[in-house]
Amino acid sequence: MALHRHPNNPTLCIPGSAVQRLLELWQCPFHGPAQTSQQSHPVHPWQRSPKAPGALAASGQCQPLWGRTFPKSRLPLLAQLQPCPAASRPAALVCVAGGSAGMSLELTFLGTGSAFPCPARGAAALLLRRDGHCWLFDCGEGTQTQLMRSHLRAARITKIFITHLHGDHIFGLPGLLCTLSLQSSPDASKAPVDIYGPLGLRSFLWRSLELSHSQLLFPYAVHELVPTRDQCPPEEFRDFSGLDRGEALPQAPPGRVLHLDPGEDSYLLLEDEQLVVRAFRLFHRVPSFGFVLQEKPRPGKLNVQKLKDLGVPPGPLYGQLKRGAAVVLESGATVTPGDVLGAPVPGRKVCVLGDCSGPVGLAAERLCRGADVLVHEATLEDGLQELARERGHSTPGTAARFARSCRARRLVLTHFSQRYRPAGHGTDLGQLRRQAEALLDGQEVTLAEDFMTIEVPLKQ
Ligand SMILES: [Zn+2]
Helix, strand or coil: CCCEECCCCCCEECCHHHHHHHHHHCCECCCECCCCCCCCCEECCEEECCCCCHHHCCCCCEEECCCCEEEHHHHHHHCCCEECCCCCCCCEECEEECCCCCCCEEEEEEECECCCCCCCCCECEEEEEECCEEEEEEECCCHHHHHHHCCCCHHHEEEEECCCCCHHHHCCHHHHHHHHHHCCCCCCCCCCEEEEEECCHHHHHHHHHHHCCCCCCCCEEEEEECCCHHHCCHHHCCCCCCCCCCCCCCCCCCCCEECCECCCCEEEEEECCCEEEEEEEEECCCCEEEEEEEECCECCCECHHHHHHCCCCCCHHHHHHHCCCCEECCCCCEECHHHHECCCECCCEEEEECCCCEECCCHHHHHCCCCCEEEEECCCCHHHHHHHHHCCCCCHHHHHHHHHHCCCCCEEEECECCCCCCCCCCCCCHHHHHHHHCCCCCCCEEECCCCCEEECCCCC
């Protein structure tokens, strides 16, 4: 099965003829044939794959395929798959991307609708998977069932980031945590699940768990971001600083209270040798935040010819140099990493913005500059811009202008009003994509769908 590269999209796409073949194979008995569009290739979500090896098969079980990204090498396997007679899911997207060696980084949308969950779109939730760790961004009502319907495992979630305290972003959180608790065993040595979100989140969780007589068997810590008053209309601002004063949280250290770093105009959430995560301020009906995950640069490639010329024998010394340590050869000569390593390789950057009609301060644009993936809400179409602004929301135009100002490589729109339906299910959402693309000089814009997965390849 041949592949071609879409002129405006670094993702490898399945050619139209092959898509047609896939659609013939995988008509959904529930929804009929999936729709195709210029940039998306919906195929059937569930397949039975008794023979196909690897990620496409698991002992003959049905596997959710929608939204998965497959390396080019896997493409022939798709043709071996058979439709699952029990399929009852809406069709969704499969993008076929080039293979990526090394640490994977994927975003899976679990809910892409605003206000409330409905069968076509769940409430806000996004799962980021990196190096086996799962981080959840927002947790609208129904997120746990969306997780069960996906190929992801909720038990892998180690960090949760909440953009703001509107119900369609947090009502799923107490329930999800309780279910995770049911599935876990008490283990005091376990690292806590870190939960980051606006001031007031700790009290919301504590009261929900307390009043429902729920106890979590695993430790968790809620780290609260203190917003500034200019993040929402003055009449909407609530000071939650006294909410849980004097009350202790069960099973958990209370977590940190994070204040805006005035120099950086942002909040430092976490940093290790591989990455840094910061939050920045957004304007909404209630204080809202965006999060940016920035990987640190990786060491450049070893220059094998130089290594040979300097007399470094192949083996562990190569590894030491790659890790940044100088080595001493038997001859007594010292070789430093700078002698044999190429230029550092930039890390990837993923930005997830909460509901907003725009940023507060200048940090958002600076922190999101050059983002590999920018996830931005576009609740309403451009024609409803006034209404969107009144409600503290964005349109595709708002999102595209922000993406353009920070030169994001890929803009993904999400958080659509429930008046819009996924492709082939009523109101055309394509107009939102076209409105954003019109401001981005032909750069392709992605409309998020529930269960869509986007892979962020390593830079070379
Ligand atoms: Zn909101």
